[in-house]
Amino acid sequence: MTTPGSTPTPTPTPASAPAPHPLRTTAFPDVRRPDAATALVSAWIVPDPGVLRPAAEAVLGEWERQPRPDAMLSLSVFLGADGRHLLNYAQWTDDDAHREWVRTRRPAAIGRVDDALPGIERPGPVRYxxxxxxxxxxxxxxxxxxxxxxxxxxxxxxxxxxxRALADTVVDELVRAQVPGLLGAHVHLSQDGHRALNFAEWTGEEAWRTFATGEVAARLRAAIAALEGVTPAAPLGAAPQLPGGPGAAEAPDASGTPTPTHYRLYQSLVNIPASAPADTRDPISAEAPANALAPRATSSEGA
Known part of the structure; x- marks a missing residue:
């Protein structure tokens, strides 16, 4: 309200209003949240292990300080076991909103990271x-x-x-086996049809090693080997097998740097909280909504 003769206080426009502070958490992302139609998975390769944590903090800090579209739901940053790789797992409601962010805001954000931490390589994201x-x-x-x-x-x-045959094979076998220590296995399919990624959540290394050397892993490897059109491939172009199988050791990616398959969470940033926690939904073999699976063109734009 204004008094006669006073100057009205201007109302900030949405573009000039500060971005609401997102939630930082040490919890894994809610991979099954139904509004996450797109998952962008990308690796950052740092020049030495001493840069790994500062790089993780830098990417989260850049997202905290900039205006964020509501289409950006969350970002989780994982530290590779080799000390050289970050894995970024970003959830968005749609690809177009992400591409607009890439066009308008990514160059400045990445530029600030590179000014502070030079030498980071970014092979580019895969849209899943x-x-x-x-x-x-x-x-x-x-x-x-x-x-x-x-x-x-x-x-x-x-x-x-x-x-889809790979996803069905993996999930159906795990449903039968009920592997101790495996808290979730979420099969993601790339939008171009050329990749599949199993986002497998474990209680710890010991549980994974017990699985990897046991009968369930052996059956799963054999079942996958029998599938037509499926070949083990590392996230950045190397070729490890299913964890625990022959060739599961880290192999070099295109840059010559070993690509890890094991990661520890650094932190997650939640921009838009999920409306319904995943734990309230079907605990066994949940499928993504059908409208989230329509194919779209892939992109090499950064995440």
């Missing part, structure tokens, strides 16, 4: 959509169980049919 998930029946989980280890077996595929 989550297709199917396995989570164990709740009685098999101890109260308070939460993932501490991310394992990311990735596969090259010849098209959508091969992608």
């Amino acid at each position: 959509r989550r297709h199917r998930s396995y989570v164990p029946r709740r009685p098999q989980q101890a109260p308070g169980d939460r993932p501490t280890l991310l394992v990311t077996p990735t596969f090259a595929t010849t098209g959508p049919d091969a992608q």
Whole structure:
């Protein structure tokens, strides 16, 4: 309200208003949230291990200080076991909003990171959509169980049919086996039909090693090997097998740097909280909404 003769106080426009402060958390992302139609997965390769944590902090800090579109739901940054790789897992409601951010804001944000931390390589993101998930029946989980280890077996595929066959094979076998220590396996399919990624959440390294050397992993490797149009492939172009299988050791990517498949969460940034926590939905073999699976063109734009 103004008094006679006073100057009205201007109302800030949405563009000039400060961005609401997002939530920082040490929890893994809610991979199954239904509004996440697009998952952008990208690696940053740092020049030495001493840059790994500063780079993780830098990318989260850039997102905190800039205006964020509501289409940007969350960003989780994972630290690679080799000390050289960051894995960025970003959830968006749609690709067009992300491309607009890339066009208008990414150059300045990345420029500030590179000024502070030169020498980071960015091979580029892959655009995925989550297709199917396995989570164990709740009685098999101890109260308070939460993932501490991310394992990311990735596969090259010849098209959508091969992608879906792989997803069905992985999830169906895990549903039968109910692997101890595996808190979630979320199969993501790239939008171009050429990749599939298993975002596998484990209680820790010991549980993963027990699985990787056991009968369930052996059956799963054999089942995947029998699929047409499916070839193990590292996230950045190397070729490790399913964790625990022959060739599962880290292999060099296109830059000559080993690509890890094991990561620890640094932090997650939640811009828009999920309307319904994943734990309230079907705990077994949940599928993504059908309208989230429509194919779209991929892009090499940065995440």
